[in-house]
Amino acid sequence: MEIIDSIIKVGEVIAVRGRSVEVRVDTTKNASHLLFRGELLKNVSVGSYVKIAKGFTYLVGKIEGEFIIENKSDNDRIYHNYQEKIKRVLQISLIGYLEEGLFKQGIKELPLIDNEVSLLTVSEFNLVHKFVQTGEETITIGNLAQEKTKSIELSVDRLFASHIGIFGNTGSGKSYTLAKLYHELINRFKENKKFQTNARFFAIDFNGEYINPDDTIDDDVLIEEKYKSVYRLSTGKSGSKKRYPVSLTVINDEHFWSLILHCTEKTQTPFVSRTLKNDFLESNIRSNSGFLNLVKQALETITTKITPNQEKGLVHSFLDELAKFGIINKVNGLSALIADYKRNLSFHSGNRNYYYGTTYSNTPAFVQEIIYRKVDALTPDITELSEIQVIRLKILFQFYYEIHNGFSNKEHIGPLMGRLDDRVAELEKVVKIKTSNDRVNLLTVVSLKDVNINMRKVLPLLICRQIYEEKKREANKEKYLNIIIDEAHNILSHSSDRESETWKDYRLETFEEIIKEGRKFGVFLTIASQRPSDISSTIISQLHNYFLHRLINNKDIEAVEKTISYLDKVSFDSLPILPRGSCILAGLAAQLPIIIEVGRVNDQYKPFNDTMILTKHWLD
Ligand SMILES: Nc1ncnc2c1ncn2[C@@H]1O[C@H](COP(=O)(O)OP(=O)(O)OP(=O)(O)O)[C@@H](O)[C@H]1O
Ligand SMILES: [Mg+2]
Structure with a gap:
């Protein structure tokens, strides 16, 4: 290490309190930079660094504060100069040491009173700010705020x-x-x-x-x-031009749906979970004949297992709901069936039964003639449904099944059904099922x-x-x-x-x-x-x-x-x-x-x- 010149010497240690060290400054060096061997050095100021020589070790400290104290013991002397009366003191916090041409963080030893304190040379300053080892790949993100010429790698x-x-x-x-x-x-x-x-x-x-x-x-x-x-991505009117690809596993994940549908923890989340785990639904919903089975089952449940507060128009609202998202066009005959039921199927609040002409829903003929035969006449083509639509249908069927069999309470699950359409519509605007063509850049x-x-x-x-x-x-x-x-x-x-x-x-x-x-x-x-x-x-x-x-x-x-x-x-x-x-x-x-x-x-x-x-x- 080079001999410390009087130019870069700053002062001596006058107090050591743990990591914190006080240094008396020799001469008032007010210029912001000093010229030393042709190099420009930053002078002492808060935020800059100094080194403390202790034998052959150089400890490095950061200046955290600066203050002056009056020289009280010299009170009765006659002063020639104001500077003699005061001591300029730097408060320094030790941060590391210089060893074998490297700066190391941490405190190895503490300085002693009277140890000399000096400025860092340019190369030492660079060592302190060298955050990369030789051979490491680096990027440069900017420069040191205090020393603009020093770029930071x-x-x-x-x-x-x-x-x-x-x-x-x-x-x-x-x-x-x-x-x-x-x-x-x-x-x-x-x-x-x-x-x-x-x-x-x-x-x-x-x-x-x-x-x-x-x-x-x-x-x-x-x-x-x-x-x-x-x-x-956009949930606006026309949706996203390019939708985000999600995997089938995600789309069939119950957490995904309980998030999307904003489900309550106690009743709605378990309902969604049951829906997605329902094997009967899964095995029917992907084929045209299975789909008809599910429609038949739902209509039968609604009309034969009447709940205490059942609304009159429940069959109609079920079919209207079913027909949404383009299903009406995929199931030939559905709109005719809806019109037929609207015209002819009613609810008798007195004996709490549905009736179609003279056929009441508590008779076997009703199920056979009014439901099965009419539903069997439909010709659906639902094999191209999107996975999101498949799950919407599952939720719909599960809802009517559970409510009418008394497995769930309408007050609990109803609000979820209220959100279903909006959320499905939004979801379809932003995501799609991932395919092997969706390359990730x-x-x-x-x-x-x-x-x-x-x-x-x-x-x-x-x-x-x-x-x-x-x-x-x-x-x-x-x-x-x-x-x-x-x-x-x-x-x-x-x-x-x-x-x-x-x-x-x-x-x-x-x-x-x-x-x-x-x-x-x-x-x-x-x-x-x-x-x-x-x-x-x-x-x-x-x-x-x-x-x-x-x-x-x-x-x-x-x-x-x-x-x-x-x-x-x-x-x-x-x-x-x-x-x-x-x-x-x-x-x-x-x-x-x-x-x-x-x-x-x-x-x-x-x-x-x-x-x-x-x-x-x-x-x-
Ligand atoms: N290092 C920089 N150099 C030049 N211009 C900058 C720099 N940093 C920020 N700006 C400019 O300042 C403005 C605000 O920056 P930026 O948007 O990054 O702030 P932000 O902290 O992200 O704000 P918000 O929290 O509002 O997002 C921008 O116009 C940016 O171009
Ligand atoms: Mg920002």
């Missing part, structure tokens, strides 16, 4: 094989940072065949920031269009901007669950999956009362599992949010790398403080005053927390999140 392995959290108030630059990270990463490796086969990135985009709003031109947000699959972006609130809550969960489960089952150690969720409070917020318990449980299970177990299966999560205090602390505390943008709310700062215990005071205090695009980087990828300025993303790849410039639209 991070290890790809340590950053991306980790769960990442990006937090900050609105407009502080989270989405931009997220875009920078993933653009740099994907851009760096995109041409590699192995990367193309082994890596998958999955972005849930609540606000449509990661897609080009104009879908007629190339969409290069984050990365060029050819590396992406983009789903612009390097990056998948699912935009939920035009999706209604119900689907916004449910879809991301289902999609994340599906891709996580698939990855888990695949059990291929070479494959990597990164799930990126911007505006994560939309689904991870724990304070919201709007959602059902089923939904909350499912969410907790999904995301806490990914956070806790994902690493083993090569699944990592990146979440960005404005309200870290809103997100379950189990999730926040298990993230490995944090990008902390400006946070103003005390609760949010506390949430971060509680979970990221190694963040130092200077970094903390700077949280509310960080400018846009600057953030504290802390975690595995950086050996000490630093404030960085996130570098520019080329306009072509930038997310669509510009803050509106009012006067541009107001001045003529």
Whole structure:
């Protein structure tokens, strides 16, 4: 190590209190930089670093505060200069040491009183900010905020094989940072065949920031269009142009339906579960003759097992319901049957029976002539029904079967039936059954901007669950999956009362599992949010790398403080005053927390999140 010149010497240690060390500054060095052997050094100031020589060891400390004390013992002397009367003292927190040309984090020894303190040379300063080892693959994400010439390189392995959290108030630059990270990463490796086969990135985009709003031109947000699959989902009138492919297993999963149908835990969820497990339904619903059997059975049950409060028009409402979603066109004769029943079939409230002409429903002739014979005359072609429609029909048949046999209470299941049509319609607008043609590209972006609130809550969960489960089952150690969720409070917020318990449980299970177990299966999560205090602390505390943008709310700062215990005071205090695009980087990828300025993303790849410039639209 080079001999310390008087130029870079700062002062001596005057107090050691654990990690915290006080240093008396020799001369007042007020310039922000000093010239030393042709190199520009940053002078002492809060937030910068110094080294303390103890024998042959160099300890490195960060300046956390600076103050002056009066030289009381010299009170009666006559002063020539004000500077003699005061001592300038730096408060330093030890962060590591220099050894064999490397900076190491941690405290090996403590300094002694009178140990010399000096500035870091440029090469030492670089060592402290060198977060990558030789030979490691890196990406550059920006530069040090304090020392703009120092660019910050991070290890790809340590950053991306980790769960990442990006937090900050609105407009502080989270989405931009997220875009920078993933653009740099994907851009760096995109041409590699192995990367193309082994890596998958999955972005849930609540606000449509990661897609080009104009879908007629190339969409290069984050990365060029050819590396992406983009789903612009919409529950609007005409639905999505390209629907998201879900697997058959998911569509037949009872949790999926209880989420979609917003089921109550005690009665509706078990009802859905029974429906999907019902073998009789399954064996009949896929064939035309089976379908007729189910219709016959339902009509027979409704007309012969009368419930105490049975509505008069129940047969009609059942058939109307059955006919929906295009079934009316797939079953030849159905509309005629509906018209026939409407004209001729009535309910006798006195003796609580249906009658058709003179045939009453409590006679065998009614079932044979009025139901079986008429239903058998229908010619359905329902073999092309979508899986979602199949399940809708199952729910419908199960409902009438259970209510009329007294297995379920109409008050309990009725509300679910009320939601069924809307939810099925919405679902059909956004998802379809996955086929072998649905190739998954390097990056998948699912935009939920035009999706209604119900689907916004449910879809991301289902999609994340599906891709996580698939990855888990695949059990291929070479494959990597990164799930990126911007505006994560939309689904991870724990304070919201709007959602059902089923939904909350499912969410907790999904995301806490990914956070806790994902690493083993090569699944990592990146979440960005404005309200870290809103997100379950189990999730926040298990993230490995944090990008902390400006946070103003005390609760949010506390949430971060509680979970990221190694963040130092200077970094903390700077949280509310960080400018846009600057953030504290802390975690595995950086050996000490630093404030960085996130570098520019080329306009072509930038997310669509510009803050509106009012006067541009107001001045003529
Ligand atoms: N490092 C940066 N360099 C240049 N511009 C930036 C940088 N970071 C953010 N910006 C700009 O600042 C604006 C707001 O950034 P951004 O949308 O990323 O904020 P945000 O934290 O995601 O906000 P919100 O919570 O509302 O989504 C954008 O116009 C973006 O282009
Ligand atoms: Mg954003």
